Amino acid sequence: MCYNSGMEFRKIYVCGHRNPDCDTIMSAYALADLRQRTGWQNVEALCPGRLPPRAKWVFDHFGLQPPRSRADVYVRVRDIVCPEVPILPADQPLIDSLRMLESSGESSLPVAAADGAFLGMLSPAKLLALFIAKDDLTIPTGRAPLHREMSILQSDDRVHDVKAMAIRNAHNHFPVVDAQGRLLGTVLKRAFAETPPFRMILVDHNETAQGIPGVDEIPVIEVVDHHRVSFAPTAEPIRYTADVVGSTCTIVARMFRGAGLRPSKQIAGVLLAGLVSDTLLFLSPTTTEADRTIAAWLERLSGATAKELMDGMMSVGSALTSLTPAQAVDSDRKSYAESGYKFSLAQLEESNFVLFHRQLDALGAELERVRTAEGLDFAALLVTDPLRGHSELLFRGAETVRRALPWRVGAHGLFNLPGVLSRKKQLLPEVLSCLP
Numbered sequence: 413m414c415y416n417s418g419m420e421f422r423k424i425y426v427c428g429h430r431n432p433d434c435d436t437i438m439s440a441y442a443l444a445d446l447r448q449r450t451g452w453q454n455v456e457a458l459c460p461g462r463l464p465p466r467a468k469w470v471f472d473h474f475g476l477q478p479p480r481s482r483a484d485v486y487v488r489v490r491d492i493v494c495p496e497v498p499i500l501p502a503d504q505p506l507i508d509s510l511r512m513l514e515s516s517g518e519s520s521l522p523v524a525a526a527d528g529a530f531l532g533m534l535s536p537a538k539l540l541a542l543f544i545a546k547d548d549l550t551i552p553t554g555r556a557p558l559h560r561e562m563s564i565l566q567s568d569d570r571v572h573d574v575k576a577m578a579i580r581n582a583h584n585h586f587p588v589v590d591a592q593g594r595l596l597g598t599v600l601k602r603a604f605a606e607t608p609p610f611r612m613i614l615v616d617h618n619e620t621a622q623g624i625p626g627v628d629e630i631p632v633i634e635v636v637d638h639h640r641v642s643f644a645p646t647a648e649p650i651r652y653t654a655d656v657v658g659s660t661c662t663i664v665a666r667m668f669r670g671a672g673l674r675p676s677k678q679i680a681g682v683l684l685a686g687l688v689s690d691t692l693l694f695l696s697p698t699t700t701e702a703d704r705t706i707a708a709w710l711e712r713l714s715g716a717t718a719k720e721l722m723d724g725m726m727s728v729g730s731a732l733t734s735l736t737p738a739q740a741v742d743s744d745r746k747s748y749a750e751s752g753y754k755f756s757l758a759q760l761e762e763s764n765f766v767l768f769h770r771q772l773d774a775l776g777a778e779l780e781r782v783r784t785a786e787g788l789d790f791a792a793l794l795v796t797d798p799l800r801g802h803s804e805l806l807f808r809g810a811e812t813v814r815r816a817l818p819w820r821v822g823a824h825g826l827f828n829l830p831g832v833l834s835r836k837k838q839l840l841p842e843v844l845s846c847l848p
């Protein structure tokens with residue numbers, strides 16, 4: 413077995429939803445810490461895409477390194493290279509290479525030049541002529557007749573894209589080269605039939621359509637979430653921790669408690685920041701008593717207050733001043749497929765609606781662009797003022813749905829949503845009830 417035997421995964425990624433907000437990033441970061449402290453190996457939190465400025469502020473504030481940003485988790489050819497298949501140096505005497513080939517149990521081994529370039533595969537069939545001529549087996553391996561007519565894989569190739577070719581291919585060994593043509597190793601054909609050497613823990617979402625691209629290629633072993641459940645049936649039992657609370661950070665903090673552990677001062681601060689950002693400092697109707705109780709505990713452990721973290725995050729340039737309209741629409745946008753409709757709901761927190769109204773044309777054009785690019789029936793942007801407790805909605809697309817929405821249209825053609833702070837609890841249910 414080349415990799416991924418038993419429970420030894422090369423990596424377990426903890427990752428929130430795409431277009432990440434503070435709750436998603438902070439809960440992934442803290443859960444990775446909890447899992448490491450409870451003895452799990454090779455756990456890494458990821459930031460799906462760009463780290464938002466407010467999340468950066470939180471990590472800076474607590475002196476922590478933010479999680480690594482990744483655009484996707486597609487399984488690449490380099491991820492399934494078999495480390496046990498050796499590379500033969502071209503200048504090594506052929507007899508030594510033959511011994512290595514014999515002891516490897518493989519039918520061929522790749523040969524690399526001194527600069528790493530792939531030269532060909534050393535295989536017994538190609539060497540027959542040499543034996544018949546009773547040639548000197550001390551010649552350098554690179555000067556022996558090598559097999560060169562095989563498919564060479566690029567380390568960046570997606571496994572998904574080359575799998576069909578590899579399985580049909582007559583050869584069992586595929587040399588892998590990097591972008592500079594240097595030989596990295598060998599992928600065995602059987603690796604394409606095995607599950608990838610990674611596992612996923614999802615936080616703050618459970619719908620793969622909202623997850624980091626490629627998430628559906630990697631088995632999910634755990635979910636920690638506070639959203640509606642739309643998770644596909646699994647082949648094996650998984651851990652699933654969900655509750656109706658205001659933030660995923662609340663659940664992760666409770667998991668620390670349940671394990672009899674205290675988060676460190678910094679991790680407590682990170683959890684508190686995620687909690688107050690998702691509950692809008694306890695003003696959102698999604699806020700529960702559990703959120704307040706946990707926040708008080710996290711305040712004691714972190715030495716920070718909920719209010720000062722909220723002020724700190726809000727002090728970082730609002731999305732509408734620091735981002736282009738395209739980035740602003742994408743910064744916290746979720747896509748849904750429901751009742752035959754595909755749509756996307758974006759949300760921004762902004763205490764200055766003048767900024768919003770000034771950019772209406774550009775933001776509307778961006779919603780149209782997203783709608784066309786992703787084949788959506790409609791796309792909407794909810795702009796929420798957490799301090800005054802109301803929102804306005806910019807809507808593009810499906811006229812039947814737009815007409816059915818229960819809110820009044822006010823100035824600038826925007827829907828007025830007094831008292832609406834939560835996309836999940838207030839906007840989404842109304843939108844779903846308007847789908848014919």
Ligand SMILES: [Mn+2]
Nearest residue numbers: 435616660690
């Ligand atoms: Mn959340």
